[in-house]
Structure formats: C-alpha cells, structure tokens
Amino acid sequence: MAASAKGRLVPVLAVAAALAAVLLYRAPFSKSLGGEGCSLLPHDHFWIASDRVVTLGRVGPAAEVKGGLINAIAVGDYRSFVLRRPLLDYGDAVIMPGLIDVHAHLDEPGRAEWEGFSNGTRAAAAGGITTLVDMPLNSFPSTVSEETLKLKLEAARDKLYVDVGFWGGLVPENAFNPSALEGLLKAGVLGLKSFMCPSGINDFPMTNSTHIEEGLVTLAKYKRSLLIHAERIPEAEDHDLQEDELDPRSYMTYLKSRPPSWEEAAIRDLQRAMKDTELGGRSEGAHIHIVHLSDAKTSLELMKDAKRSGASLSIETCPHYLAFSSEEVPDGDTRFKCSPPIRDDTNRENLWKALLDGHIDMLSSDHSPSTPDLKLMEEGDFLRAWGGISSLQFVLPVTWSYGRKYGVTLNQLASWWSERPAKLAGQKNKGAILPGYHADIVVWKPETEFQLDNNHAIYHKHQNISAYLGKQLSGKVLSTFVRGNLVFAEDKHANAACGVPILAK
Numbered sequence: 001m002a003a004s005a006k007g008r009l010v011p012v013l014a015v016a017a018a019l020a021a022v023l024l025y026r027a028p029f030s031k032s033l034g035g036e037g038c039s040l041l042p043h044d045h046f047w048i049a050s051d052r053v054v055t056l057g058r059v060g061p062a063a064e065v066k067g068g069l070i071n072a073i074a075v076g077d078y079r080s081f082v083l084r085r086p087l088l089d090y091g092d093a094v095i096m097p098g099l100i101d102v103h104a105h106l107d108e109p110g111r112a113e114w115e116g117f118s119n120g121t122r123a124a125a126a127g128g129i130t131t132l133v134d135m136p137l138n139s140f141p142s143t144v145s146e147e148t149l150k151l152k153l154e155a156a157r158d159k160l161y162v163d164v165g166f167w168g169g170l171v172p173e174n175a176f177n178p179s180a181l182e183g184l185l186k187a188g189v190l191g192l193k194s195f196m197c198p199s200g201i202n203d204f205p206m207t208n209s210t211h212i213e214e215g216l217v218t219l220a221k222y223k224r225s226l227l228i229h230a231e232r233i234p235e236a237e238d239h240d241l242q243e244d245e246l247d248p249r250s251y252m253t254y255l256k257s258r259p260p261s262w263e264e265a266a267i268r269d270l271q272r273a274m275k276d277t278e279l280g281g282r283s284e285g286a287h288i289h290i291v292h293l294s295d296a297k298t299s300l301e302l303m304k305d306a307k308r309s310g311a312s313l314s315i316e317t318c319p320h321y322l323a324f325s326s327e328e329v330p331d332g333d334t335r336f337k338c339s340p341p342i343r344d345d346t347n348r349e350n351l352w353k354a355l356l357d358g359h360i361d362m363l364s365s366d367h368s369p370s371t372p373d374l375k376l377m378e379e380g381d382f383l384r385a386w387g388g389i390s391s392l393q394f395v396l397p398v399t400w401s402y403g404r405k406y407g408v409t410l411n412q413l414a415s416w417w418s419e420r421p422a423k424l425a426g427q428k429n430k431g432a433i434l435p436g437y438h439a440d441i442v443v444w445k446p447e448t449e450f451q452l453d454n455n456h457a458i459y460h461k462h463q464n465i466s467a468y469l470g471k472q473l474s475g476k477v478l479s480t481f482v483r484g485n486l487v488f489a490e491d492k493h494a495n496a497a498c499g500v501p502i503l504a505k
C-alpha cells in the first residue's frame with residue numbers, strides 16, 4: 001500500500017500539530033452541515049480523521065477525500081492530517097469502508113409498495129451501506145433481459161441515495177439462449193442470479209443444474225458471477241404428515257418443511273457446475289456464489305471440498321442466520337420467516353465458526369420485505385406468509401452486536417461487508433479506504449447502545465415487519481459518504497438522490 005507523502009512531517013510541524021489536535025473541535029457537523037443537493041457537506045475536498053480508520057488489514061488514523069475519491073491515507077502519522085482544513089474529526093468513532101450489500105430486493109418497478117428504490121436506498125444510507133446490488137426478482141417484471149434491465153434503470157432514476165448495481169436473472173427462458181444472456185450482460189448486469197426451487201415470484205421460474213451449467217459458459221466469457229439460491233426439493237420427499245394436520249402457526253412446522261437436505265440436494269446437484277469453474281474447466285472464468293447459506297453441516301462441507309479442488313466458489317450467509325435460532329422464534333411470528341429457514345442454535349454457532357474460519361466468505365442482508373398484509377402477522381401462518389427478512393438498515397449493528405461474543409474485529413467486518421462483496425460484484429475501486437478508491441465511507445460508534453423501537457428513525461417502507469424490532473443493539477451510524485458526498489448524517493439525508501446505477505462494462 002503506497003505511503004502518502006502527506007503522511008510525513010518535519011518535527012517542528014509535529015509539535016504544532018499536536019497542539020492543534022488538543023484544540024480540535026470534535027463535532028464538526030453541527031457547524032458545517034447544510035450543504036445543498038447531493039451532500040450535506042459544502043465541500044468536495046476534505047480530510048477525515050478518527051482514532052479508528054479501518055483500511056485493509058489494519059487500523060490507521062486518517063484519510064484525504066478529493067473529488068469523490070480517497071486521495072491519500074495517513075500512514076503512521078495522524079498529526080500531519082489534523083492541520084488540514086476542512087477536517088472532519090470523528091474522535092474515537094470508527095471510519096470504515098461503506099458496506100456493500102450484494103443481496104437486496106428493492107422490488108421496483110412493479111412492487112414499489114413493498115420497498116422501492118427511494119426508501120430502500122435511504123435505509124441503506126442510514127445503515128452505512130454505500131453500495132447495494134438489487135436482485136432481479138420481486139420487481140415486476142423480473143430483470144431477465146436487456147429490455148427489463150432498461151425498465152429497472154428507468155424506475156431507479158433520481159431515486160438512488162447510494163450506488164446501486166443490478167443482478168440479472170438466469171431463468172429457463174434465457175439459459176439456453178447465449179445471445180439473450182449476452183444481451184443482458186452487455187447491458188450491464190453485474191452477474192446473474194438463479195433459483196433451484198420455486199422463487200415465490202411467477203415470472204421468475206426455477207432453474208435446474210443443466211440450465212446453470214449452460215448459463216455459466218456464457219458468464220465465463222464475461223468473467224462474471226452466478227448467484228444461486230441453493231435449495232432443491234428432493235424427489236423422494238417423506239410426506240408422513242399431511243399439511244392439514246400441521247399447525248401453521250408453529251415455527252417447527254415451517255422448519256421441518258424445509259430441512260437442510262434441501263440445501264444439500266441443491267449443492268450436490270451443483271457439483272458438476274462447480275467443477276466446470278476450475279482452471280481448464282468448461283466455464284473457467286465464471287464464478288459461483290451461493291447466497292444465504294443456512295445449513296452449516298453437509299452443504300458447507302461439500303462446498304469446502306469444492307473450494308479445495310479449485311472451484312471458483314464463494315459463500316455468503318446473512319445476519320439473521322447468525323443472530324437468531326429456531327428455538328427463539330415465537331410461534332406465529334412470521335417476521336422470522338425466510339428461506340432457507342433459520343435453524344437451531346448449534347447450527348447458528350457453526351455458521352459463526354465457518355465465517356470466522358473463512359469458509360463463509362461474506363455477508364449480505366437478503367433484505368426481502370413485502371407489504372405487511374402479506375406477512376399475515378395476525379394469522380401468524382408460517383406456511384402462507386411471505387418469506388423474507390426485513391433488515392437492510394440494521395445489518396451493521398446486528399453483525400457487530402451478535403458478533404462481539406465471538407471476538408469479531410473491525411477488519412473482519414470490513415472484509416465480510418466491503419472488501420469481498422466488492423470483488424464479487426466486480427467493483428475494483430470500491431470496498432476499501434485506499435488511495436484511488438471511491439470515498440464510500442461509514443462512520444459509526446460501535447459502543448453506542450440503542451433499543452430498536454419506534455423512537456428509532458427507520459427508513460424501510462414498512463417498519464413493523466422486521467424481526468429485529470424490539471432488539472437491543474450496539475453500533476450507531478453517525479455518517480455515510482458515497483463517493484465523497486455526505487449522504488447521511490445526524491439522522492438526516494442529503495436533499496438530492498445522487499447515487500448512481502452501476503453498470504458492468
């Protein structure tokens with residue numbers, strides 16, 4: 001990493017700087033807030049400092065932001081930076097790369113009443129997420145062609161408070177049609193997503209492993225990723241219980257209806273596809289990313305083997321699988337319904353272990369809200385309610401709060417939430433606080449505790465459907481910068497939505 005010339009000081013200046021540091025005003029925004037338009041800050045060249053700036057692999061002290069980029073970082077010498085003006089000195093708050101959420105459903109066009117770009121990206125900004133990648137389904141139409149990507153982009157115009165990329169859909173209709181897939185990839189989707197079980201959305205049908213193997217060949221040409229919802233209904237399902245004999249309000253009923261064997265069956269089906277991504281394989285250059293792993297047992301073991309053999313494979317899990325366990329899901333509380341389901345506490349512990357050991361590569365929200373009526377909260381019917389956890393704004397404090405007992409470090413957070421997701425999404429200048437990178441930054445106080453209740457400003461469209469409501473969390477987001485624009489600070493958003501759509505070239 002290049003040491004900046006600005007990071008070195010002559011000794012006399014160092015004394016002056018130390019004095020200046022003592023006199024520093026440590027709450028810069030009260031005076032300087034109020035920039036117009038894209039940023040709450042009236043300048044695009046400034047210095048940002050705190051006792052805890054997280055850069056790759058270590059914690060440094062300060063950075064210079066210029067024209068939307070990180071221009072320099074202080075290496076070893078904080079004091080050379082505190083003489084600079086304007087300086088945003090955040091004291092002992094953490095300055096970290098903004099989070100990159102590679103898995104969010106913003107549901108627009110077509111189902112903007114579920115979330116929408118404006119609400120979704122405002123919630124993201126308030127949660128320290130500076131980039132998200134929108135899923136191709138739950139919007140209508142699904143993003144499965146060049147034309148439907150255009151509709152997405154039109155729907156997103158002037159509504160993005162953070163930067164947003166798009167996954168396209170790999171569905172049976174386009175899987176054997178390389179020119180249609182190439183049209184979608186050339187139009188700028190960052191990669192593709194497919195389901196191996198019914199998706200819950202009619203115009204997003206499921207794919208089998210043959211569709212996937214074919215799709216990967218086209219993806220290989222573009223060196224992009226395929227994200228897979230890996231659950232498959234095994235052919236010989238053991239239906240010893242009739243559905244109408246089961247209590248739909250019982251979480252155990254739902255849990256038993258989607259056992260780990262569904263995840264395992266999908267991963268087994270994918271073994272040839274994974275092999276194809278190895279060096280010299282049929283789809284070398286393509287990458288497989290398994291979304292929201294819940295089964296920490298056989299599914300994980302099979303993927304560890306595939307990685308060892310050289311498959312280009314990554315795995316994500318989501319905060320809800322790390323925070324909650326099936327034992328604590330109240331019967332009838334459909335806010336916790338998601339697929340694959342939240343499993344038992346031993347499994348949750350094993351997911352943490354796999355994450356800490358590096359077998360699970362990264363985290364994502366899988367924010368998948370709906371209108372409250374579809375969650376059937378009054379009936380509490382787990383079998384018919386919409387499956388999806390609403391969490392976008394909360395993932396940073398949740399990961400931190402539930403991760404502290406496992407000794408999670410700030411650098412691990414940056415790796416799981418920024419550095420590796422940036423790679424998956426092909427974003428070479430995002431995901432780290434390093435010279436030349438986008439100045440996408442979250443400033444937060446890990447130690448600040450709060451109760452996630454109605455007094456908390458929540459920007460999701462539907463605030464009461466989140467399973468995190470009522471939880472005591474630690475970690476308050478103070479400020480969020482997207483390409484140098486201060487898009488969120490002091491519970492306020494910038495006036496204009498200046499996030500940009502990210503299109504692959």
Ligand SMILES: NC(=O)N[C@H]1NC(=O)NC1=O
Pocket residue numbers: 105137138199200201229337338339340366368387388389
């Ligand atoms: N369609 C959709 O968003 N499905 C998501 N919800 C969920 O809980 N898991 C998913 O894959």
Ligand SMILES: [Zn+2]
Pocket residue numbers: 229291292339
């Ligand atoms: Zn999914």
Ligand SMILES: [Zn+2]
Pocket residue numbers: 103105135366368
């Ligand atoms: Zn999803």
